[in-house]
Amino acid sequence: MHDRSLVERLRRQLSATLVGYVALTKPRVIELLLVTTIPAMLLADRGTVNPLLIFNTLVGGLLAAAGANTLNCVADADIDKKMKRTERRPLARDSVPRSHALIFGLALSVASFFWLWWTTNMLSAHLAGATIAFYVLVYTLLLKRRTSQNVVWGGAAGCMPVMIGWSAVTGTIQWPALVMFAIIFFWTPPHTWALAMRYKEDYRAAGVPMLPAVATERQVTKQILVYTWLTVLTTLALALATGWLYASVALVAGTWFLAMAHQLYAGVRRGEPVKPLRLFLQSNNYLAVVFCALAIDSALNLPTLFSV
Incomplete structure (x- = not known):
């Protein structure tokens, strides 16, 4: 019985x-990033699918x-402990030694290169290395705690x-590729x-000047609306390299996304209670x-709408 309980505890x-x-x-962040990689590859070689590549x-x-996110957790361990949204992360709970997490993050980063x-x-290897360096050194260590525009420039890593x-x-x-980069940058x-x-109260408690923590809701939702318009217009610009399927979906989805952003802005202007988390989830x-x-359109190699 003693041996069995010991094995169970170790397990x-x-x-x-x-x-x-x-x-x-x-993992949830990684999932979203990888979702954008496959369509980009299919568009780069329309009509051809190389599963191994x-x-x-x-x-x-x-x-x-994974390496960049782990190193981000190492650098943000102190503020993660102060925010309810992040207080259950491994380093915030001290469930993983910080030095071990650092080694783990560096090992993943080197392995990716x-x-x-x-x-x-x-x-591709150099782009991955540059992305990790930018996300950790520029966004996490330099921008995140110093400017309310942190996610605007830091978001470049996610592109x-x-x-x-x-x-x-x-x-x-x-x-x-630059247009797809811009889509995610503006989004x-x-x-x-x-x-x-x-x-926003979490960010204030942690001393992170995220825009909603330092600006009024009206200012924030106005900025959200501007960037939503830029996002949708950029998705439509990509239609120059795609077929009718992508163009149609981008137009309909963009109209819906803009309607949500306008609804949020209008509600704040009227002084009504709003649910910004709904826009986050639907984005x-x-x-x-x-x-x-884009992936389906590219894989089917539908005729492009324009010749450029």
């Missing part, structure tokens, strides 16, 4: 440790995102999977600020729908 400790390390990588690129992207170099090309996916196929960076502020409106659906339409 639980091992399970908790594994869960802790997985949590450091922020897609798999290798996704593995490299997963390692890079060499994996992409080996399985795709040097450009890189499309660049990595495109470069893995072509070995270059061309204008459709990030309304997505993040809508969530931050819900948790995920919007991006997924647009990029899924």
